[in-house]
Amino acid sequence: QVQLAESGGGLVQTGNSLRLSCAASGRTSGGYDMVWFRQAPGKEREFVAGMAWGGSRMYKTDIVKGRFTLSRNNAKNTLFLQMNNLKPEDTAVYYCAVRTGAMTQTARDYPYWGQGTQVTVSS
Numbered sequence: 001q002v003q004l005a006e007s008g009g010g011l012v013q014t015g016n017s018l019r020l021s022c023a024a025s026g027r028t029s030g031g032y033d034m035v036w037f038r039q040a041p042g043k044e045r046e047f048v049a050g051m052a053w054g055g056s057r058m059y060k061t062d063i064v065k066g067r068f069t070l071s072r073n074n075a076k077n078t079l080f081l082q083m084n085n086l087k088p089e090d091t092a093v094y095y096c097a098v099r100t101g102a103m104t105q106t107a108r109d110y111p112y113w114g115q116g117t118q119v120t121v122s123s
Contacts (some may be wrong), residue, residue, distance in 0.1 A: 002026045002112040004096045009117030016121075017084045022096030022114060024077040033103035034072065034079040035110070038092035038119075045095070047105035051079060058103060086121045093118050 008020040022034060035050030035058075049059045051070045059068065069082045079096060094117050097110035 002028060002032075002098055004098065004112060004114035006094065006096050006114040006117040009094060009119045011120045011122065012086055013122050014087055016086055017082070018086065018119060020081040020083065020094055020117060020119075022079040022081075024079075024096075024098065028077045031074070032098050032100060034096060034098050035103050036070075036079075036081050036094055036096060037107055037110075038090075038094045039116075040092040043092075045107045047107070048094070049081060050103040050105075052103060058105075060105070083119075086119075088121045088123045091120050 002024055003026045005023045006020060008018060010018060012018055031053035033050055033052045036048040037045045038048050039045040047060050048063055049068055049070050051057050051072050057070050067083065067085045072079045096114040098112045099110045
C-alpha cells in the first residue's frame with residue numbers, strides 16, 4: 001500500500017502562482033512514477049502532468065501551456081507541481097496518484113490516490 005498526501009492548494013487571483021506537493025509513504029521502495037490529475041466540478045478527472053522515477057516528465061500540453069513545472073525529491077518521496085500564471089479554468093481539485101509500471105494519462109490505471117487539494121483561481 002502507498003499513501004499519498006497533497007498540500008499547497010488555495011485561493012489565488014488570476015496570474016498568481018501556487019506550488020503543490022505530494023508526499024508518498026508506505027511501500028515506496030523500488031521507485032515509481034508519480035502524476036497529477038485534476039477534477040473540476042461536473043467534469044471528468046483529467047491528467048495534468050507526471051514524472052518518472054528516473055526524471056522524465058510528461059505534460060498535458062493543452063492544459064499546461066508552459067505554465068506548470070514538475071520536480072521531485074526521490075529521497076523524500078515527494079513530487080512538486082509549480083503552477084504559474086494561473087487562470088480561472090485551472091480551478092479544480094488536484095490529485096496525486098501512483099501506479100506500478102510506467103505512467104499513463106488514464107485515471108483508472110491508478111490504484112493509489114491522495115485526498116486532493118483544492119485550487120481556486122478568481123478572475
